[in-house]
Amino acid sequence: MTYTNHEKFLIAVDCVIFGYSDGFLKLLLYKRDFEPEKGNWSLMGGFLSCDETLDMAAYRVLARITGLRNIYMEQLGTFSEVKRDKAARVISTAYYSLINLEEYDQAVLKKHGVEWFSIDELPGLIFDHDEIVQKALKRLKRKAKSEPIGFELLPEKFTITQLRNLYEAIYQRELDPGNFRRKLMSMDLLDRLPYKDMNSSKKGAYLYAFNKEKYEILSGNGFSFDLAGV
Amino acid sequence: MTYTNHEKFLIAVDCVIFGYSDGFLKLLLYKRDFEPEKGNWSLMGGFLSCDETLDMAAYRVLARITGLRNIYMEQLGTFSEVKRDKAARVISTAYYSLINLEEYDQAVLKKHGVEWFSIDELPGLIFDHDEIVQKALKRLKRKAKSEPIGFELLPEKFTITQLRNLYEAIYQRELDPGNFRRKLMSMDLLDRLPYKDMNSSKKGAYLYAFNKEKYEILSGNGFSFDLAGV
């Protein structure tokens, strides 16, 4: 065996899970049912095992809690303060993921003691999880401008106004409806469906779907998604 | 002890060290003097020890090779493929750092079997180090547009043309001299020094220094460094 005489460490993954509903950006938190910090809110986590990668571990944790697969997920960073976990030295790699809130069974949640919190009403979290969440938020804000990841938080069919409301929730400011619509339309990434959503107005708003194939073709051609100046 | 029954892992840090000289963006590589992959080029690395954070470990590795401290350094990501290291399961957190090439003793390098390579003439690297380097490059390109990190690669005093050449090396394309100069000047982050560099032209070019205090004040005021449209 090479590399002798080096310490080994516990490695965890922690997942920052974003969702969107009722006009609010939300986070899925977990009430810890084991020590230390039992009973306090935390991110969803788990330990790495020897036959998997960190990505696999993160997907495993996410699936265990939500039952969902094929979710947008990205590595955020690795946190290694010596005393970050009170019980033992644990190095944690954080991930963040985006979930379409209407697509899964809310009942699953109750069972596991998890709950959605609006991001402006978060409880204090254990360890360095507040810091991790702040970093995830910052990353989401940056990425949502330059890549079409916002769609991951919406149902497949959505109106332009819903999409704008989502972006308003992410950036915590109002966007001009006319300019937002034009900007999106000009990218030519949305397919207009032959249905109207009649809930939000008398006139009705067309439903759209994000066209991933189009996006990938355009991306290959040097195009880049950009909502910097909304 | 809590958290029983979980595997422990070797954790490494690997450093992507960028430098700039003669108009080329360069990488500092290391000729491995131990197995596996002895004699092949790799990033500079080391193992995490139990009393330090990953950041500390990365600075330690950098200082061991270059003797430099107070260097710009940032975490890049954590790589965890099960078979990435042929000898053992090693999770590696990569960092990248920016070095001013004129500020340290080249002799140190020879001693440790390290060497600078132009980024368009890199040798093949061991393990997943090629992938790490690509990610670092991508990150550097993004960050250099939105934060004043380019200055880390230059001596304290530099001409606008030198700065432009650096950006041209990073982005691998030519930039308009007039527009580049104007854009930078308009940010009001550079102090013009009362010296001229007479090496590159008969007229001589004023030397400038990046004013970090000014940058921090402006940043606090909502200003953000932006060289997106050079």
Next chain:
DNA sequence: CCAAAAGTGTTCACGCTACACCCATGC
């Protein structure tokens, strides 16, 4: 008819682009 949201038009100002043009000086 009115309210309210969907969706379109129009104007203005600013910033990037391209390129022409001076400046200073060593040869």
Next chain:
DNA sequence: GCATGGGTGTAGCGTGAACACTTTTGG
């Protein structure tokens, strides 16, 4: 004087910001 890089001027175009305006339809 002329070549060379330093540095400035400027016209044109594209795009974001602001906001007025039209459309549709349920009440």
